[in-house]
Amino acid sequence: MRAPLIAGNWKMNGSKRDARALLGGVAAGAASLQGAEVAVCPPFPYLALGEAELADSVVCLGAQDVSTESAGAYTGEVAAAMLAEFGCRYVICGHSERRDYHAESDTLIARKLQAVIANGMRPILCVGETLEQRERGETEAVIGAQLDGVLGVVGIETFADLELAYEPVWAIGTGKTATPAQAQQVHAFVRAKLGVSDRRIAQGVRILYGGSMKPGNAAELLAQPDIDGGLIGGASLDVDDFLAICRAAE
Numbered sequence: 596m597r598a599p600l601i602a603g604n605w606k607m608n609g610s611k612r613d614a615r616a617l618l619g620g621v622a623a624g625a626a627s628l629q630g631a632e633v634a635v636c637p638p639f640p641y642l643a644l645g646e647a648e649l650a651d652s653v654v655c656l657g658a659q660d661v662s663t664e665s666a667g668a669y670t671g672e673v674a675a676a677m678l679a680e681f682g683c684r685y686v687i688c689g690h691s692e693r694r695d696y697h698a699e700s701d702t703l704i705a706r707k708l709q710a711v712i713a714n715g716m717r718p719i720l721c722v723g724e725t726l727e728q729r730e731r732g733e734t735e736a737v738i739g740a741q742l743d744g745v746l747g748v749v750g751i752e753t754f755a756d757l758e759l760a761y762e763p764v765w766a767i768g769t770g771k772t773a774t775p776a777q778a779q780q781v782h783a784f785v786r787a788k789l790g791v792s793d794r795r796i797a798q799g800v801r802i803l804y805g806g807s808m809k810p811g812n813a814a815e816l817l818a819q820p821d822i823d824g825g826l827i828g829g830a831s832l833d834v835d836d837f838l839a840i841c842r843a844a845e
């Protein structure tokens with residue numbers, strides 16, 4: 596049984612004041628949730644606030660990225676140990692915006708997974724295809740290659756210590772959502788692919804869907820057998836919308 600996880604990816608949005616209000620609202624609303632795990636991933640400067648505001652709450656804290664390195668002359672980078680110090684449980688790795696704007700490779704992403712796990716946290720590893728790739732019928736080949744690129748570095752055992760997120764790039768922040776059938780097909784493909792290496796790990800790994808998930812479509816997506824939660828961008832910035840998605844996961 597895979598307990599659903601709803602994780603909010605705030606990206607580079609809001610102010611300190613907004614962050615405090617959002618953290619407080621989510622913490623209060625999540626207290627009555629049964630059966631769904633909830634996490635929020637604020638920008639780095641608000642992690643200390645997150646640690647304080649979520650201290651007595653069921654809501655977990657997460658970060659949006661991490662360095663592959665543990666310390667040293669890496670200006671602008673943040674080490675996994677630092678995230679762990681602030682109480683992070685999850686770290687998003689390989690988000691399509693990082694792959695696209697920062698040219699993150701599968702090998703680099705795999706090293707981020709290792710850094711996160713070595714520091715006692717769980718990565719949320721994102722994979723997904725662009726619209727052009729989908730239209731060329733390459734969805735499974737692209738996602739298969741993203742998984743192989745990581746598997747070649749870390750091995751299947753690492754997938755017992757992480758969550759996956761299928762995020763079709765064409766659905767992120769666009770208002771276009773994969774249909775439940777489209778999403779389920781990819782989630783089932785991912786699980787079957789991992790199952791070739793290790794059936795038990797493939798059955799246990801949580802695969803979240805991300806891409807314009809909102810209150811109006813969450814229940815149908817989350818009802819699919821291989822969709823184990825959501826990675827929520829835009830809708831995680833609104834307390835009521837985010838909590839409505841969390842409730843749809845119960």
Ligand code: PEP
Pocket residue numbers: 604762766767768769770805806807808826827828829830
């Ligand atoms: C995301 O970027 O992880 C995401 C799913 O964004 P949105 O929900 O805004 O599409």
